[in-house]
Amino acid sequence: MTGHLITLEGGEGAGKSTQVRRLAARLAAKGIAALTTREPGGSPGAEEIRALLVNGAPGRWDALTETLLVYAARADHIKHTIGPALLADKWVICDRFSDSTFAYQGAGRGLARETIRRIDAVVLDDFTPDFTLVLDLDVETGLARAGKRGAAESRFENFDRDFHERLRQGFLDIARRNPARCVVVDAAQDEDAVAAAIWTAVAGRFGL
Numbered sequence: 577m578t579g580h581l582i583t584l585e586g587g588e589g590a591g592k593s594t595q596v597r598r599l600a601a602r603l604a605a606k607g608i609a610a611l612t613t614r615e616p617g618g619s620p621g622a623e624e625i626r627a628l629l630v631n632g633a634p635g636r637w638d639a640l641t642e643t644l645l646v647y648a649a650r651a652d653h654i655k656h657t658i659g660p661a662l663l664a665d666k667w668v669i670c671d672r673f674s675d676s677t678f679a680y681q682g683a684g685r686g687l688a689r690e691t692i693r694r695i696d697a698v699v700l701d702d703f704t705p706d707f708t709l710v711l712d713l714d715v716e717t718g719l720a721r722a723g724k725r726g727a728a729e730s731r732f733e734n735f736d737r738d739f740h741e742r743l744r745q746g747f748l749d750i751a752r753r754n755p756a757r758c759v760v761v762d763a764a765q766d767e768d769a770v771a772a773a774i775w776t777a778v779a780g781r782f783g784l
Contacts, residue, residue, distance in 0.1 A: 579662040582610075582778065583673040585750075586711035587743050588733050589721030590763045591770060592671045595711065598771045599778065600669055606784055611661045614671040615649065619656035622649035634735045639685035643692060646677050647699045654700070673705055675750050675758075680732065683746025684739050707781050709774055710751045711763035715740045718763075 582599070584592040593614070600610045616626040625645055629637075637645065650673075661668050674696055681687045713721075715737060722733050751758040759777045763770055778784065 579665045579667055580706040580782065581658065581662060581668045581670065581673075583670045583675065583705040583708045584711060584774075585672060585675045585679070585708055585747055586763060587679075587713065587715070587718050587740060587747065589718035589723075590711035590713045591721070591767065592711055594767060595709075595770060595774055596669050596671045598767075599774055602771070602775050603667060603669075603778075603784075608667055608784075610667040610669050611657070612669050612671075613653070613657055615653060615673055615676065616646055617649065618653040618658070618670070621652040621656070625649035625652070630731050632731055634731060636731070639681050639687040640691070642685070643677060643681045643687055643695060646681065647695050650674070650677075651699050654703075670705070673708075674700060675708060675710075675747070678750060679743050679746035683749065684735070684743040705757065707778065708751075708754070708758045709777060710747050710758055710760045711770070712744070712748065712760050713763040715744055718744075 584596055584599075586592055596612050596614075600612050603610045615622070616629050617623045625648055629642065629645055629649075658668055658670065677696070678689065678692055682689050682692050719733065719737075719740065722730075748760065751760045759781075761770060761773045761777070765773070
């Protein structure tokens with residue numbers, strides 16, 4: 577069995593972290609041990625960079641600086657966590673990956689797609705996930721859910737509503753551009769229904 581990278585994407589409050597855990601448990605029931613991880617973060621060095629990105633005022637970084645920080649964290653994450661797991665033929669489920677940069681820093685903050693693509697090419701060398709689930713949710717519901725968490729890491733939640741609407745549309749555009757890799761899941765459903773939809777998509781994609 578070869579390793580696979582599955583990513584979950586979406587805006588604030590879409591429930592990605594919960595669904596990462598549930599998908600890992602469902603795979604485990606099938607005898608497939610999956611490593612769960614997140615971005616930004618997922619390795620000691622990347623977690624240090626994460627603290628710079630998710631804390632502080634929304635305007636703390638401009639879009640380009642923010643993107644460079646994200647990719648610095650991603651490079652460390654791949655080197656120390658994702659890469660070794662895939663080389664060992666393990667499955668990896670990641671809460672966010674490069675699509676989030678195109679959505680957050682690109683669609684959301686206005687950095688040119690081509691600029692991000694060039695940075696991405698240097699860092700990832702055309703490496704992409706095997707399968708991506710985009711958890712789609714209307715902005716008001718997502719921000720309300722995120723607010724209930726009371727999380728300390730709230731920098732991106734504090735961007736204005738227009739940012740979050742651009743973010744949502746950015747993720748949907750990514751899914752349209754990559755229909756062979758991406759499946760959009762209605763995250764407005766209850767947790768069990770979302771988990772069931774994700775499993776149906778994953779099982780169909782990998783023949784489980």
